[in-house]
Structures are given as structure tokens and as C-alpha cells.
Amino acid sequence: MGFDVLEYLLVFVVGVASALIANMMTRKKKGIIYREILWAPQVGCGGGLSFKRGDSTNVHLLRIKFINDGNVDISKDDFQKPITFQFNSQAKILDMSAIHRSSKSIQVYFDLKNDSNVRVTPDFFRPREWFILEFFVSEYENYNVYSRIKGIEDIKKYKSLKSFHIPFIGIFLFTVSALIFSSMKLWFFVIIFALVLIGYPLFQDYHFYRKYFHESK
Template identity: 30%
Template sequence: MSFSIEILLGFSAVIAAITVPLIIYFLQKSKRRLAYEVVSNAQLVGVKSEVQNKIKIYYENKLVENVHLVSIRIINSGNQPISIDDFARPISIQLGSNTNILTSEVLGLNPKDLDVSILKMQNSVEIQPLLLNPNDSLTLNILISDYRGGLEVSARVRGISNIEIYRKPESIKSIFLFSLVVLLLILNFFNAVFKNKIGSFFGLDNQNLALILLGPIIIFMCYTMASLLYQVIKDFLIRKVREVYSEESKE
């Protein structure tokens, strides 16, 4: 009886030993991403409407209304560089068809020597193609009148389908620690099973209870391992085909 349970536990350990490196591989694999973050959106005169009607704002001797100062950060959130040649269309920040952009300026750069050129239009700002290494970022300050909220950031970049809203990525260290805690909890649970503390409560012996609990876990781990292996092989073959095609093109 105990021999069967030991085989199941050993098999689970082997699958886990194969699956964990595959998961780490996918967390570290090449990713091309471009993201944006609205750092702040402040109305220039944020007072009650009855008082606001008595306050007038002029820009270059022209009356402007509903003025906002919007700060937007653009960041290479992937782990691959984005070169100038990767851009088919520059990064465009659309702020609404009826808005009027008064000023736009670069507020911050990471790194400091990032070469940025921007083009201000009536209701949009374009960031000209530039080299963005992983974690490189730039922050723009845009002063807008007649702003009703909302914006759209777009570009045409090789290997990137769309510019997404920036979310701070989970570190591999955090994921590893979380997995370790879960594993310790599972081991502690099975320790209670083998001491017959849980099985006796349900009227089951150790072997039957272990099979009931381990069966779904082993099936899930096998499925995960097979899916990851399939993706690894697929990525490898695609990369090799691209390398062969690239060499033939050079010839």
C-alpha cells in the first residue's frame, strides 16, 4: 500500500522538477512590449462650478476653458530593445477631437540621455521613433484646453500589437516565494493525511485518500508540463525557421 503512494509522490516530484524550470523559462522569455501610464491629470482650476464661472484663464491672450495638465509616461515594459527601425508609425497620444493642446514638453527621461523628439498638433502629440531599451521611459507634460477626459495611445511597432496600460510586473522572486509557501502547505497537508488525521475523519484509509487527492494534482501537472513543452518546441522551431530565412535573404 505504502509503495503505491511513494510511487505517486515520486512521480509528482519528477513532474514538478520538470515543470518549474519551464515556468521560469516562460517568465524570462523574450517579450516586446510598449506601455503607457497616466501619471496625473489635474484640472487647472479645480473649484466649485459657481466659483469657476467667475474665473477666466487666458493663454497667449486667448480665453481658454476646461484646462487640464496631463502627465503621461511611455515605457518599454518588455525585455527586448525597440529600435528606430522597428517603428512603422510613431507613438501618437490622442486627447479627443475637440481638445486644443496648448503646450507639450518632456518632463522626465530614463535614462537621462534618451534622445526624444515630440511634435505637437491641435489634439494630439507624436513622439518620433527612438531607441528604447528595456525599462527606458519618458514622461510628457501636456497642457490642454476643452479636455473632456480620456486618451488613446497608439503606434505601429514591429512585434507589438498594441500599446497597453502599464502594470508593474511581478518579480520572479515573488512568484518563487509564493510557490514555495504553497508547496510547504501542501506537504504539511499530506503529512497530516499520512498520520491518518484527515482520513479517519472521512472514513478513508491513507491509500484511498492519497489517490483521491494526488490524482487531480498529477493530471493537472502533466497537462501543464505538456503544454509548456509544446510551446518551448514551437518557439524553438519558429526561431530556427526565422534564422534560416534570414540567412537565405542575406545571400
């Protein structure tokens, strides 16, 4: 009898924990994430190239994709400090543009502060919308990206899908262990409940990053 009570208690704890975790995963949040999708060194090594801001024979091509990975709109007024690209001091930005957008309504504004520093501000950025910036830079070595946006600590640089491996493995092990070590049919419904609440939002995020950072450019 005591064992049955313990199992029912575990069912209750798992159910409540799953609901709390799912609520944390789906609550409103702001977020911008970026990834370098193309870097081509010395695109002008075979001859001189002409750009808006001069000619050069040692030019690097850089393309970076930005996505609103939150579930809240981000307006121009939310940018307390624009998205800022700071290249190495010897670099010179020869040309820059927003070459692709998920929506024609997205307007991207550039403010060139000096040869190696440019600020970028989108006017209105809905969840799951994206745009790709293209830079031609001479004497390129490195760059930093930073910004300050209301409700966001900092924009994030995308790394890989590996961060999803541990949660997926945890869900799998939880499912297998529950099926093996429990004789209660109620556990089956608890497992389905937990997988739907936790696994589905997680799978949505996984699919989102795979689609926009791995399958499309």
C-alpha cells in the same frame, strides 16, 4: 511502494513544469507600458495661461509615464506607427514636452498632426528605461493611446498590482500543501526549486512595477 513511485513522479512533473514556466517568464520579449500619473483639471481657471500654441483659461494638465517593461531594446526603427495620442475632437494641445527621463540619452520626438492629435517617438528605449510626457490641453474630455511596434501587439495601460495576487497566493498554497501532505524530504528541495524558478522572476516584476509606477513619479 506504489505511493513512493507516485510521489517521485509528481516531483518530476512539478520540476519540469516549473522549469518550463520559468523559461516562458524569462525569455526575450518586447513591451511598453504606460500609466497616467497626474491629471489636474482646470489649471488655468484662476486666470489666463500662455502656451506655445496660444492662451486659454480652461486648461487640463496631463502627465503620462512610459516604461520599457520588456527585456529587449526598442529602437526608433521598430515603431511602424508612433505612439499616438488622440484627444477628443474639441480639444486643443497647447503644449507638450518630455519632462523627465531615466537617462539623458533618451530623445523623444513630437509630431503634432492637428490640434487634438500628436505622435511621439523615442529614439532608443532600453529595458527598464522610462520617460514622462506632459501635456497642457484645453477643452479636454478624453484621449486614446495607440501604436504599432515590431514584436508588440499593442502598448499596454498599467492597471494595478492586483494581477500579482493570484500567482503569489498560488505559490503560497502550493508550498503549504506540499509541506503538510508529503512526508518526503525531497519535496522540500522541489519546493525551493519551484519557488526560485517561478517566484523570483515574478517578484522581480512586482518590485519593478511597484518602484516605477507607485514609488516614483
